[in-house]
Amino acid sequence: MTYTRTFRNLVKYGVPAVCWAAGLIAVLLILALLSVIFLKGYHSLEPGFVLEESREAGASGGIRYQIIGTLILVLTTAAAAIPVSLAIGITRVSVLKHSSLLRHVVDGGLQMLNSMPSILFGVLGFMLFTQHFGWGKSWLAGGIILGLMIVPIVSLAFVNHLLSLPPNRLEAAYGLGLSPQQVLVSVWLPHGWPGLVSGLFLGLARAMGETAPILFVAAVFSGAGMPLGITDSPVLALPYHIFVMAQDSFDSRAQANAWGTALVLVMLVLAFNGVAYTLRMKLHYGEHH
DSSP states (O other): OHHHHHHHHIIIIIHHHHHHHHHHHHHHHHHHHHHHHHHHHGGGOSHHHHHSOEETTTTEEOOHHHHHHHHHHHHHHHHHHHHHHHHHHHIIIIITTTOHHHHHHHHHHHHHHHHSOHHHHHHHHIIIIIIISOOOSBHHHHHHHHHHHHHHHHHHHHHHHHHTSOHHHHHHHHHTTOOHHHHIIIIIHHHHHHHHHHHHHHHHHHHHTOOHHHHHHTBOSSSOOSOOSSTTBOBOOHHHHHHHHHHOTTOHHHHHHHHHHHHHHHHHHHHHHHHHHHHHHHHHHHHTO
């Protein structure tokens, strides 16, 4: 009995303590990383750094086109991910509602896709768009590949929100004689769009910091401005700029530029995560009041 009581007390008090300690360590590590980036990068945050073009192979000047290129990729990613995620979510909760096997297949496929290393998406994009279609480096190819990469995040958030729909709403809709298409437009989508939007912003925050996929299909280090077409139309991007600048360890200006660019990228990622969190809390509060 003594050993049993001791084990129960250990589980009761020890497990929560370990969880709190792990969470605290994670928060402290994040705060430490953000502090280092801020302390090393805030010296570069001035209007010229954001508005000017890069000069001297990125060692001086600003990151105007890196910011523009990143935003182009983000918008293209959203345009590629939204319709696919909508189709997967509606199929998962409506078309496959009577087949648990197919639902598990869809869920497993999304989980597998979400766990794939991002560099594999870059290799896939290179083989498909660069070699097969002959696009060269293209902002559109980069956006499509990043969109494919975040589809699991967006789809799962959308599906989870759709599954929270009270059954009585569907019963009322069908009781009024609405067709399945009308139920989709008037019930499913209005209820599910908050999950789609919050998942989209979380996915875009991840895509914004990815280097490997765009390295193969969309981004170059210098010599690109506003894209004027689709084929052979690369862009500059913040993560790729950081990747190259960080390798030039003998030039203090390049290091300062890398830290400044990292701070700008972190600020953009935090902004997207903040929007996603705000939407989630607002919608959660609205649904319960």
